[in-house]
Amino acid sequence: MTAKATETSDNVSQPPESLLAMLRVARRVLIVGHQNPDGDALGSALALALALDGPGREVTVGLTGMVAKSLDFLTRGKKFVSSLDLGPDLAQRFDLMVLVDCLSPSRVWPEAKDCRPEAFPPYVAIDHHHSGQAPVNYRAGFIDHLASATGELVFKVIEALGAEFSPPIVEALLAALISDTGSFSQGNATSECLRQASVLVSLGGDIEHINQYLRRNWSTTRMRLLSESLATLALHHDGRMASMLLTQEMLDRTGSSLDEAEGLVEYPLLLSGVDVAALLKVNGHGQTRVSLRSRPAVDVRELARSQGGGGHRQAAAYLDDSPRPATALARLLPIVLPLLPQGKDG
Ligand SMILES: [Mn+2]
Secondary structure, X not given: OOOOOOOOOOOOOXXXXXXXXXXXXXXXXXXXXXXXXXXXXXXXXXXXXXXXXXXXXXXXXXXXXXXXXXXXXXXOXXXXXXXXXXXXXXXXXXXXXXXXXXXXXXXXOHHHHHOOHHHOOOXXXXXXXXXXXXXXXXXEEEEOOOOOOHHHHHHHHHHHHOOOOOHHHHHHHHHHHHHHHOOOOOOOOOHHHHHHHHHHHHOOOOHHHHHXXXXXXXXXXXXXXXXXXXXXXXXXXXXXXXXXXXOHHHHHHHOOOHHHHOOHHHOHXXXXXXXXXXXXXXXXXXXXXXXXXXXXXXXXXXHHHHOOOEEEOOEEEEEXXXXXXXXXXXXXXXXXXXXXXXXXXX
């Protein structure tokens, strides 16, 4: 190993000048993550907002859908954060919209797919999802599906803008990286991600403190929900796939809200020999959300995409039209089979 300490980056992409120029001149900036933002979407939006906030510029972070209670520590005390419906005056209120952790306004507001481009301010995107299709109508983008988290890309944007990494920015970026890498335990925790984490920790970032909120912050109702869902654990395809169901009745019985089901899909993947884990849960709109996780050998993104969803190679999701998770599971089983590694057990 002869690499110098400075040559640690395996992801050298840099934000394009076109994006930086638009961020520098915008005066009324709206920053939005995808609907039901996770720690990466929210942390990325907040970090960028904090970096852009200043004299002569008005910054708004818009939230749509449900925000998990575990993320309250990030938004606390930040007055520029508010829930934001898709209104007719969006293009008048803002002169730039920044999409983070997604590529298209329809990921922020589902009804946006029926809107004309003029309904939105000029927009740019910062994202690490692999959509497989070019986004439409956006003016500039920093898109890199090799990045561990959108927060990793926002870190580079803030660096390139020359903004200071203040304590709240450090906290928001570290939360974004922790969220999308399982606290640096997954294969997407690249050397660039770890380099940034090192910088953030050296600036006072506290991984333990953030994990108190993100990972060790369960309510008793959530633990009961896990218990009920675990009772549906089933193995398929010679034990190479495991599934769990989450029904409306379970939510009602345990008094849980849907956001408390976040992350339960990780449990079936703890089983030895399981290459694909699925959590099939009601989504509150009469459909079933199918969340998939896989070991490195299996790409579940393509499967999700074939069903109208998307995500990452080892973490992807789609919506099934059935209101019954068991029905969605029956449809899923045959399409998972061709993905599973062959020859393990004949
Ligand atoms: Mn992300």
